[in-house]
Amino acid sequence: MKILADQNMPLVEQYFADFGEVTRFDGRTLQSEQLIDVDVLLTRSVTQVSEALLSHANKLQFVGTATIGIDHIDTDLLNQRGITFSSAPGCNAVAVAEYVISSLFALSQENATSVQGKTIGIVGVGSIGSCLREKLAALDVTVLLCDPPKHEAGQLAEHIDIDELLAKADIVTFHVPLVTTGKHKTLHLMDKARLAALKPGTIVINASRGDVIDNQGLLEVMQNGAQLDLVLDVWENEPNILTELLDYVRFASVHIAGHTLEGKARGTQMLYQKLCELKDVQADKTLADFLPVPAITHVTLQETFSVADLGQLLHLVYDVRRDDGILRRNLATDGFDSLRKNYPIRREFSTVNITGAKHNKALLSGLGFVTE
Numbered sequence: 522m523k524i525l526a527d528q529n530m531p532l533v534e535q536y537f538a539d540f541g542e543v544t545r546f547d548g549r550t551l552q553s554e555q556l557i558d559v560d561v562l563l564t565r566s567v568t569q570v571s572e573a574l575l576s577h578a579n580k581l582q583f584v585g586t587a588t589i590g591i592d593h594i595d596t597d598l599l600n601q602r603g604i605t606f607s608s609a610p611g612c613n614a615v616a617v618a619e620y621v622i623s624s625l626f627a628l629s630q631e632n633a634t635s636v637q638g639k640t641i642g643i644v645g646v647g648s649i650g651s652c653l654r655e656k657l658a659a660l661d662v663t664v665l666l667c668d669p670p671k672h673e674a675g676q677l678a679e680h681i682d683i684d685e686l687l688a689k690a691d692i693v694t695f696h697v698p699l700v701t702t703g704k705h706k707t708l709h710l711m712d713k714a715r716l717a718a719l720k721p722g723t724i725v726i727n728a729s730r731g732d733v734i735d736n737q738g739l740l741e742v743m744q745n746g747a748q749l750d751l752v753l754d755v756w757e758n759e760p761n762i763l764t765e766l767l768d769y770v771r772f773a774s775v776h777i778a779g780h781t782l783e784g785k786a787r788g789t790q791m792l793y794q795k796l797c798e799l800k801d802v803q804a805d806k807t808l809a810d811f812l813p814v815p816a817i818t819h820v821t822l823q824e825t826f827s828v829a830d831l832g833q834l835l836h837l838v839y840d841v842r843r844d845d846g847i848l849r850r851n852l853a854t855d856g857f858d859s860l861r862k863n864y865p866i867r868r869e870f871s872t873v874n875i876t877g878a879k880h881n882k883a884l885l886s887g888l889g890f891v892t893e
């Protein structure tokens with residue numbers, strides 16, 4: 522069996538070598554000829570799996586994307602051609618939720634405010650939005666939710682309309698898929714008019730897809746003096762982003778919100794499990810077989826620890842400002858894709874055991890730490 526896998530997908534050899542020969546490709550430049558005689562194609566979000574790409578795919582049986590988003594995949598085409606498809610739903614939901622939490626605490630430190638007491642609007646309440654909602658439940662915040670498809674399906678009674686949410690929220694964070702047409706289109710969900718109407722001081726976080734916010738409209742609104750704290754992980758037209766926007770963004774990163782070691786490895790693991798199912802093979806490899814021991818595994822809190830120290834603790838594991846620095850320092854020389862490829866190791870809160878938490882056990886375990 523011939524397996525073609527994106528060069529930025531970790532652990533492919535470890536998981537898939539038993540199935541056959543693994544060859545790597547550059548996700549941006551993959552050509553249709555490279556798919557001749559290939560049985561399995563494993564992609565990340567940067568490869569458009571389209572009719573043109575599959576025009577020479579004479580043996581393809583399985584396409585997997587080690588991502589949550591599937592806007593780069595023509596799933597109807599795969600269906601028509603009888604090619605089994607799998608994404609990795611939820612694989613990096615924890616990572617994205619922790620990116621948001623890290624951003625909130627970094628902003629609160631720098632703005633000398635508190636996350637506690639704020640009203641946080643989550644737009645898109647699927648795997649990531651729900652994970653974030655659970656983590657936020659540990660904090661003293663009000664959470665507003667907007668997810669029309671779920672509401673219409675009777676799965677989200679608390680849903681409120683997006684404009685009502687935007688009017689009420691101090692912080693709004695987007696976790697929707699990119700949908701370009703239809704009733705629940707998310708392309709430019711935040712258009713210029715909505716951006717201009719936001720209250721001064723609103724924090725806007727986008728870790729979904731760049732096109733969910735009209736980037737040119739956002740630039741114009743900011744140039745016109747809007748007072749927004751922007752946290753952008755995703756951009757229109759990646760890798761060629763609108764760099765003029767950077768001057769107005771508090772924390773900018775190169776589409777890495779989901780890139781914890783765990784999040785990326787889970788994506789590969791999920792595709793491995795799907796291929797095992799397809800081939801009727803026992804899936805005997807697990808994440809624990811491959812993930813390295815983290816640099817920090819134990820933290821002891823003292824009696825004096827309080828909620829006010831939470832930012833300090835969270836940022837021990839992940840501080841979004843590291844990633845902001847990477848982008849600002851190196852984008853012009855290295856380029857967006859290279860920074861993604863060479864993204865430094867990041868682990869999830871669950872890799873840290875906390876002792877001495879005492880009164881803060883529920884808070885810390887709610888955020889995802891292991892408490893003893």
Ligand SMILES: NC(=O)c1ccc[n+]([C@@H]2O[C@H](COP(=O)([O-])OP(=O)(O)OC[C@H]3O[C@@H](n4cnc5c(N)ncnc54)[C@H](O)[C@@H]3O)[C@@H](O)[C@H]2O)c1
Binds near residue numbers: 591613617647729776
């Ligand atoms: N930045 C990153 O690194 C990163 C990582 C993972 C996922 N993502 C993006 O985040 C998106 C969400 O991920 P997820 O796992 O939560 O997906 P999901 O499919 O589990 O949830 C998405 C939710 O959005 C809702 N939705 C759809 N249209 C909507 C609309 N118009 N308004 C409000 N809600 C709407 C859906 O009903 C669904 O509940 C992915 O599709 C992907 O594009 C980005």
Ligand SMILES: O=C(O)[C@H](O)[C@H](O)COP(=O)(O)O
Binds near residue numbers: 529567587590613779
């Ligand atoms: O949809 C997703 O899962 C994420 O956006 C994913 O992390 C994108 O990263 P990539 O696949 O390009 O590495």
